[in-house]
Amino acid sequence: MANDRLREAVLNAGLTPLSLAERVGVSPKTAERWITLNRVPYPRHRHAIAGLLKERESYLWPNAASPERVARVAESEVVHVYSRRSAVPYDLWRRLIEQSSERIGILVYAGLFLPELVPTLIRDLQERALAAVDVRLLLGNPESEAVAxxxxxxGIGDAIAGKVRNVMAFYNQLQDVPGVHARFHSTTLYNSIYRFDNEMLVNTHAYGFPAAHAPVFHLRRLSGGDLFDTYADSFDRVWSSAAPIWPPPVAG
Incomplete structure (x- = not known):
């Protein structure tokens, strides 16, 4: 059976089995067997190929690593654990926002604290979007049962719905910025997720407590891990079921 994931990733990267072999330092026949016969490369080659193709090892070779190794790598993806959201340093928020070069994703109900904590947030997101960063904002639908x-x-009644409407006063300034997309979701939110390229802050939710009083995990994606990707996939699932907040631009 061929490794179609590897074949597609090689093609998408503008490479051939021959050029892949040259870049990784193996024979063309070896590279061809990785693709056509689904031979699994040595770990050092898997790491090099994943980096070259900008794909995850666990995606290209789902069964290559033992469960024990996957668990160890997942532990290594945890950079730091903060006891509550207020303990996350301001400088970390700034660094993650300013250094993002590919994508920024925010999944919250309201997250009103963020534009209050980072006064330049709207300008920063605009600058990132104009620099070809894909900015995606997911806010709770203030009319939804989940938010209520x-x-x-x-124990705060409809205050969260009010916070969603308040935070929209900030984000509406980005409505006409190319590369910024905003959607309302109506899902039960188990975690607030803030993604910046291959780093992420996951604010856990605890029943009866506001998110500000719950722990935050700082994650950094590793090629052979799956913890980061679990939350990234969760973000994508919510995004796919959410509805656009702003109307599509009118063609001139």
Whole structure:
């Protein structure tokens, strides 16, 4: 059976089995067997290929690593654990935003604290988007049952819906910026997710407590890990089921 994932990744990278072999330092026949016969490369070659093709090892070779190794790598993806959101350093937020070069994703119900914490957030997101960074904002639909339920669980009534409307006063300034997309979701939010390229802050949610009082995991994606990708996939699932907040631009 051929490794179609590897074949497609090689083609998407503008390479051939021959050029892949040259870049990795193996014989063309070896590289061809990786693709046509689904032979699994040595770990050092898997790491080099994944970096070259900008794909995850676990995607290209799902069964190559033992469960024990996957678990160890996942542990290494945890950079730091903060006991509560307020403990996340301001400088970390700034670095993650300013150094993003490919994508920024924010999944919250309201997340009103962020533009209050980072006064230049709207300008920063605009600059990142104009630099070809894909900016995706996922906010809770203020009319949804999920948002109302969260407010009830925290004992604050419809305050979260009000916060969503308040934070929109900030994000609406980005409505006409190319590369910025915003959607309302109506999902039960188990975690707030803030993604910046291959780093992520995951704010866990605890029943009866506001997100500000719950722990935050700082994650950094590793090629052979799956912890980061679990939350990245969760973000994508919510995005796919959410509805655009802003109307599509009118063609001139």
């Amino acid at each position: 339920q969260r407010g009830a669980e925290e």
